[in-house]
Structures are given as C-alpha cells and as structure tokens.
Amino acid sequence: MTQMTYMEALRDGMRVAMRSDPNVFLAGEDVGAFGGCFGQTKGLYEEFGPKRVVDTPISETAIMGLATGAAAVGLRPIVEIMFVDFMGVCMDELFNNAAKMHYMFGGKITVPLVVRAPCGAGFSAAAQHSQSLDAWFAHIPGIKVVAPATPADAKGLMLAAIRDNNPVIYLEHKGLFGLSGEVPDGDWEVPLGKAEIKRPGRDVTIITWSAMVGKALEAAERLAADGIEAEVLDLRTITPLDVDAILDSVGRTSRAVIVHEEVRTAGFGGEVAAVIADRGFNLLDAPIKRVTAPDTPVPFSPVLEAMFIPQAADITRAVKELF
Amino acid sequence: MARSSLTTPEPDTATAAGRLPAANLPEVYRRLGAAEIRDALRKMRLIRRFEESAEEAYVRGLIHGTMHLSIGQEASAVGVCSALSPTDYMTSTHRGHGHCLGKGADVGRMFAEFFGREDGYCRGRGGSMHIADPSTGNLGANGIVGGGLPIAVGAALAAKRLGNGRIVVCFFGDGANNEGAFHESLNMASVWKLPVVFVCENNKYGMSTSVARSTSVKNIADRAVAYSMPGVTVDGNRFADVADATHAAVERARRGEGPSLIECLTYRIRGHSKSDRNRYRTKEEIESWQKRDPIQLFEAELLEFGLMDTPEMVAIQTSVEEEITAAIEFAKASPAPSPADLTRYVYTTERGSHGHHGA
Ligand SMILES: Cc1ncc(C[n+]2csc(CCOP(=O)(O)OP(=O)(O)O)c2C)c(N)n1
Ligand SMILES: [Mg+2]
Numbered sequence: 001m002t003q004m005t006y007m008e009a010l011r012d013g014m015r016v017a018m019r020s021d022p023n024v025f026l027a028g029e030d031v032g033a034f035g036g037c038f039g040q041t042k043g044l045y046e047e048f049g050p051k052r053v054v055d056t057p058i059s060e061t062a063i064m065g066l067a068t069g070a071a072a073v074g075l076r077p078i079v080e081i082m083f084v085d086f087m088g089v090c091m092d093e094l095f096n097n098a099a100k101m102h103y104m105f106g107g108k109i110t111v112p113l114v115v116r117a118p119c120g121a122g123f124s125a126a127a128q129h130s131q132s133l134d135a136w137f138a139h140i141p142g143i144k145v146v147a148p149a150t151p152a153d154a155k156g157l158m159l160a161a162i163r164d165n166n167p168v169i170y171l172e173h174k175g176l177f178g179l180s181g182e183v184p185d186g187d188w189e190v191p192l193g194k195a196e197i198k199r200p201g202r203d204v205t206i207i208t209w210s211a212m213v214g215k216a217l218e219a220a221e222r223l224a225a226d227g228i229e230a231e232v233l234d235l236r237t238i239t240p241l242d243v244d245a246i247l248d249s250v251g252r253t254s255r256a257v258i259v260h261e262e263v264r265t266a267g268f269g270g271e272v273a274a275v276i277a278d279r280g281f282n283l284l285d286a287p288i289k290r291v292t293a294p295d296t297p298v299p300f301s302p303v304l305e306a307m308f309i310p311q312a313a314d315i316t317r318a319v320k321e322l323f
Numbered sequence: 324m325a326r327s328s329l330t331t332p333e334p335d336t337a338t339a340a341g342r343l344p345a346a347n348l349p350e351v352y353r354r355l356g357a358a359e360i361r362d363a364l365r366k367m368r369l370i371r372r373f374e375e376s377a378e379e380a381y382v383r384g385l386i387h388g389t390m391h392l393s394i395g396q397e398a399s400a401v402g403v404c405s406a407l408s409p410t411d412y413m414t415s416t417h418r419g420h421g422h423c424l425g426k427g428a429d430v431g432r433m434f435a436e437f438f439g440r441e442d443g444y445c446r447g448r449g450g451s452m453h454i455a456d457p458s459t460g461n462l463g464a465n466g467i468v469g470g471g472l473p474i475a476v477g478a479a480l481a482a483k484r485l486g487n488g489r490i491v492v493c494f495f496g497d498g499a500n501n502e503g504a505f506h507e508s509l510n511m512a513s514v515w516k517l518p519v520v521f522v523c524e525n526n527k528y529g530m531s532t533s534v535a536r537s538t539s540v541k542n543i544a545d546r547a548v549a550y551s552m553p554g555v556t557v558d559g560n561r562f563a564d565v566a567d568a569t570h571a572a573v574e575r576a577r578r579g580e581g582p583s584l585i586e587c588l589t590y591r592i593r594g595h596s597k598s599d600r601n602r603y604r605t606k607e608e609i610e611s612w613q614k615r616d617p618i619q620l621f622e623a624e625l626l627e628f629g630l631m632d633t634p635e636m637v638a639i640q641t642s643v644e645e646e647i648t649a650a651i652e653f654a655k656a657s658p659a660p661s662p663a664d665l666t667r668y669v670y671t672t673e674r675g676s677h678g679h680h681g682a
Pocket of ligand 1: 029058060082086089417418466467468469495496497498499500526528529530595
C-alpha cells in the first residue's frame with residue numbers, strides 16, 4: 001500500500017498498464033511533456049517517449065476516431081478528452097463507431113479503448129467546463145462507464161478499463177484529483193461492474209458514485225449522530241450496473257436515496273430508481289429519493305454554483321424524509 | 324487582397340514603425356479620422372489595463388475560476404473591430420476580453436461579470452469566458468475551441484437573407500483551425516458567399532502545443548485556398564496591418580462576394596490560463612515579443628506620422644485609469660445573483676420572433 005492522490009493513482013494505473021503491455025499508448029491534447037491540463041499525465045512522456053505518449057492537435061473527432069481505428073487493429077489506446085464537456089465535439093466517433101462496431105460487424109472487430117474525461121463542477125468554470133454527463137454515455141449499448149471516487153478505485157478501475165476489450169469511458173472528477181488515500185501497489189485491478197459498500201449501515205442505502213461518495217459519507221456521519229445508520233454504496237461502474245449489490249443493500253435497509261452530480265432529468269439516478277422499483281419494490285418501506293443537481297447549465301457565479309452542486313445537507317434532508 | 328510579405332514574424336525584424344517614409348502611410352490612416360484613431364489607441368490601452376486589473380482582482384480573490392488573458396494581442400482585436408460598424412456581428416473565443424471591448428463593451432459590466440455579479444453582461448452566469456453583448460453585436464464568447472465558427476456562419480446566413488448589410492467577424496485561435504468545425508464552416512460560407520470574415524489569431528500556441536507541431540500548413544491563411552476565398556497573413560501586432568486587411572475583407576463581404584480568412588500573427592504574453600507555468604516556451608521568446616508590444620508600436624507609428632502627440636497619449640492613459648477605477652467600484656457594488664434565480668434563464672417564456680439585435 002502507498003499513500004497517494006487520486007490523480008497519482010490514475011496515473012499509476014496507466015503506468016502499470018503501459019509497462020506491462022507495449023500496445024497501450026496514450027494520446028490527447030497537451031498530454032505529453034506538458035503533462036496534461038491538470039497534470040494527470042506528468043512523467044509518462046519522460047518514461048514512455050513520444051511514440052506512446054502522443055500530443056495531438058485540437059481535433060477531438062480525430063482523437064476519438066484514431067482511438068477507434070487503432071483499437072480495431074490491435075493497439076490499446078487511452079485517449080484523453082480534456083474536459084468531458086468537449087465530448088460533444090466527437091460524440092459521433094464514440095457512439096456511432098466505437099460503441100457499435102463489435103455488434104454491427106457480428107463480433108468480428110473488437111475496440112479495446114479507454115476515453116479519459118475529467119468531469120464535475122466546483123471551480124467556477126461555468127457551463128461548458130463543469131458538466132457531469134454520466135447518463136449520456138450509459139445510454140449507449142456497447143460502451144462501459146466507470147467513475148471512481150477514491151484513489152484506490154482510480155487505479156484499479158484504470159487498469160481494468162485498459163484491459164477490457166470494449167470501449168470504456170473513464171470519468172475522472174476534477175474535484176477528487178487532490179484526494180489522498182491508500183492504494184495497493186503494483187498490478188492491481190478493480191473489476192468492472194462491481195459496486196462497493198463504502199460504509200455499512202442498516203437503516204437506509206445511499207447509492208452514489210464519483211465525487212458524491214464523499215458527500216454521502218459526510219452525510220452518513222451526520223445521520224449517525226441522529227441515530228440513523230446509512231449504508232453508502234459506491235457504484236464505481238455505472239454500466240454495466242451492479243444490480244445485485246443494489247438489491248442486496250436495499251433488501252437489508254428497505255430505503256434508498258440516490259445521489260448524483262448530474263442534473264436531475266434523465267440522470268442515471270432515474271435508471272437506478274427504475275431498477276429498484278422494478279425488481280425490488282417489495283423490499284421498500286419508503287419512496288425512492290433522488291438528490292441531484294437541478295435542471296440547469298452549471299452557473300459561473302460562485303453563489304449559484306454552490307447551490308447547484310448537491311451537498312451533504314441535501315442528502316441528510318432527503319434521508320430524514322424517509323423516516 | 325495582396326498577401327503580406329510577412330510570413331515568419333521574427334521579432335527582431337521589428338522596425339520602429341516610424342522609420343517608414345510618409346509615402347508608406349498605411350491606408351488606414353487615410354481612411355480613419357483623428358477621432359477614430361484616438362478611439363483605437365484608447366481601446367487598446369483599455370483592454371490592456373482591463374486585463375492587468377483583472378489579474379490583480381484575481382489575486383485579491385474577487386474573481387473565481389480561471390481567465391485567459393490576451394495581453395500582447397490588442398492590435399488584432401482593435402484592428403479588426405476598427406473596420407466594423409456597431410451593428411456588425413462578432414463571435415469570440417475563450418480569450419475574448421479584447422474582442423468584447425474592441426466591439427464596444429463597457430468595462431464596468433465586464434468586471435461585474437468577472438466578479439459573478441448581477442450587473443455583469445451575463446448576470447454572473449457566464450464569467451470571463453462567456454461574455455455576450457448583443458447590443459454591440461457581440462454574439463458571445465465560446466469555451467469550446469472552434470465553437471464560434473459555425474455560429475458566425477449562421478449569423479452571416481441570417482444577415483444575407485435579411486439583406487440588412489451587416490457582416491460577421493469570427494475570431495478564433497491557431498489551435499481552432501484544426502477542429503473539423505473550422506473546415507466545415509469555411510467551406511459552407513464560401514459556397515454560399517456569406518458575409519463573414521474569419522480572423523485567426525495565431526499566437527503560436529494552443530495551450531502548450533505549437534503551431535509547428537500541430538498544423539500541416541506553414542501559414543494558416545494558406546488554408547483559404549482550399550475554400551476558394553482570399554487568405555492573408557498579417558503582422559497581428561501592428562494595428563494598421565490588421566485594420567487594412569480587415570477593411571478589405573469587410574468590403575468584399577458587404578459587396579456580397581463572400582468570406583475571407585485573415586491570419587494575425589501575434590503572441591500571448593501571459594500563460595494560457597492562470598495555472599500555466601510556461602514550461603513549453605523560453606523566457607527569451609516571451610521577451611522578444613514583449614519588445615514588439617502592439618501598443619508601443621502603434622504609438623510610435625502615430626508619433627512618426629504626426630497623427631497624435633505625446634500629451635494626447637498621456638491623456639488617454641489617464642482617462643483609461645479613471646475608467647478602470649470607476650468600473651471596479653461599480654462591479655464591487657453590484658449584487659450577487661439571488662439563489663432563488665438558480666434555474667432562471669434556462670428557458671425563455673417569451674413567444675414570437677425576437678429580433679433582439681434590432682434586425
Ligand atoms: C473543443 C475543445 N477542445 C479543447 C479545449 C481546451 N482548450 C481551451 S483553449 C485551448 C487552446 C486553444 O488554442 P488556440 O485556438 O490557439 O487559442 P489560444 O488559447 O491560443 O488563444 C484548448 C486546447 C476546449 N476548450 N474546447
Ligand atoms: Mg493559440
């Protein structure tokens with residue numbers, strides 16, 4: 001175990017994968033000697049050189065397409081889209097090509113690629129540099145979506161994503177980059193599609209992922225002081241969804257609160273709620289609650305942005321409504 | 324439009340403009356009156372002082388997030404805008420403060436936006452990267468690299484259809500010229516002969532990546548050939564060069580002959596944004612461009628041609644300082660948006676055609 005930040009951990013995941021497989025390479029805007037917009041790729045260029053750590057022009061469509069093409073013929077690209085907000089520029093390559101090739105071509109072509117995309121609000125970066133678009137990607141059959149919340153998961157999911165033979169969207173939350181924690185050394189994967197209980201509890205299940213895991217844990221501490229023991233279930237992988245873990249937890253607590261930073265309407269929480277209602281209706285003692293951002297673009301003004309992002313107090317309030 | 328002889332801008336070849344013989348008096352000085360020339364210099368100063376003051380305000384915690392400063396690029400913003408009429412449209416970029424002020428924005432409302440206040444141009448919702456001011460034809464700055472190009476084409480299509488004689492100026496960076504949106508937009512504008520002037524501010528880098536490492540042509544203006552429009556590379560640090568090239572392109576657009584591409588060779592003196600530590604370029608390179616300061620070059624030229632004297636230049640500086648000071652006070656006094664308005668402006672509730680730009 002080594003103490004490291006979320007950013008160091010996701011970089012460690014890339015490094016381990018690149019050392020173990022020469023087919024793995026990284027491409028994106030300013031990922032080379034510059035080290036990435038937030039410093040995520042620092043040191044990789046020095047270790048692996050310009051053939052495996054490739055600076056691209058500002059051309060997202062071609063970046064996503066090159067990942068698809070290179071993956072189709074045997075390499076294992078990791079590409080960085082500097083902010084998840086810019087996925088709009090290259091969505092077609094992702095959802096009409098990368099995601100569909102394996103199915104559309106009858107299983108004859110595989111596309112093992114990872115798209116890293118920083119997401120999240122909290123930096124007064126306004127409407128085009130702050131979004132969480134998790135459900136956008138989850139809605140496309142053929143791609144997987146992971147959203148780690150801790151340094152250990154950042155590393156383990158990175159390795160698993162790189163080694164998976166399908167396109168995987170790796171959502172790295174900007175607000176977590178500096179978060180520190182214990183991370184297993186060496187070659188260590190967190191399997192895709194497996195949720196994890198980050199805090200056990202018997203009274204209510206808070207289902208969440210990414211930066212909201214920290215908020216949920218904070219809320220759980222406050223609730224404990226009031227005699228409510230909340231279980232915090234971190235999905236870690238959004239698709240494929242760990243339905244069993246959700247039903248198992250809700251089966252024990254009989255209450256579910258879903259928390260995400262995405263806006264409310266058609267956010268991934270709606271899918272989680274539907275799964276519980278569909279397959280676990282008889283487990284519930286109370287309605288399913290969602291705590292989400294409101295249906296608005298992310299505001300610049302710090303006053304408004306603070307209200308936009310769900311806070312621990314919003315979670316405790318929602319939980320208490322169930323009792 | 325003749326291609327400028329300047330292809331590689333070597334800073335040390337910068338002649339003090341004044342050594343040019345009077346016969347070489349740039350076209351622009353025959354075209355613009357004394358008041359307009361004075362206004363151009365004043366705007367360049369205002370942009371410079373606005374951004375320097377924004378930097379100070381940022382350090383003092385009045386501004387959150389990040390900022391992309393255009394210090395060193397003022398001649399391109401103001402040179403382009405000097406050829407426009409107030410009703411012409413403009414699309415801007417993440418590095419757009421100069422464009423907004425060049426087009427006539429008020430510094431008080433700019434600061435208020437930077438401070439996230441209700442009197443800001445976007446009521447504090449947009450911040451420094453998203454200033455829009457339809458009252459001066461500013462259709463908004465874009466945080467998506469290349470995002471403004473198709474929008475400019477759309478505004479030009481509307482202007483042509485409405486036959487209102489307006490043209491559209493579209494600013495973008497050297498980095499943006501590698502986005503698909505650039506190519507699609509130039510092609511469409513050319514096929515339909517739309518009244519748009521594409522202005523590439525080539526400051527040598529997109530973030531840390533140099534043009535040489537990212538772009539297949541030596542001069543971005545060369546790309547105009549592929550879209551059958553005139554392309555010209557000018558010294559973007561010289562007001563007169565930018566203004567003359569823009570004037571020609573605007574005239575062509577107004578005659579209905581279609582778009583043009585202007586490449587302004589310039590340099591951003593500051594880092595890409597507040598967090599940039601400039602590791603990808605040398606101190607010498609930055610200093611060599613500081614010696615070609617567009618404001619100093621412009622002043623030297625005005626003195627040389629006897630178009631303005633030093634006391635008048637000093638008076639401009641003084642009045643700019645006063646304007647900046649008052650603007651910051653105005654912005655500080657402006658209220659923050661009300662939390663109750665968090666979801667306001669997501670949708671409009673008005674019905675019918677708006678025509679909000681007086682179209
Ligand atoms: C579609 C998209 N890709 C990437 C970015 C991140 N980004 C913002 S500015 C920038 C560099 C832009 O370079 P250039 O067009 O030359 O403008 P400059 O910053 O030099 O003024 C990059 C990569 C973005 N905002 N949008
Ligand atoms: Mg540039």
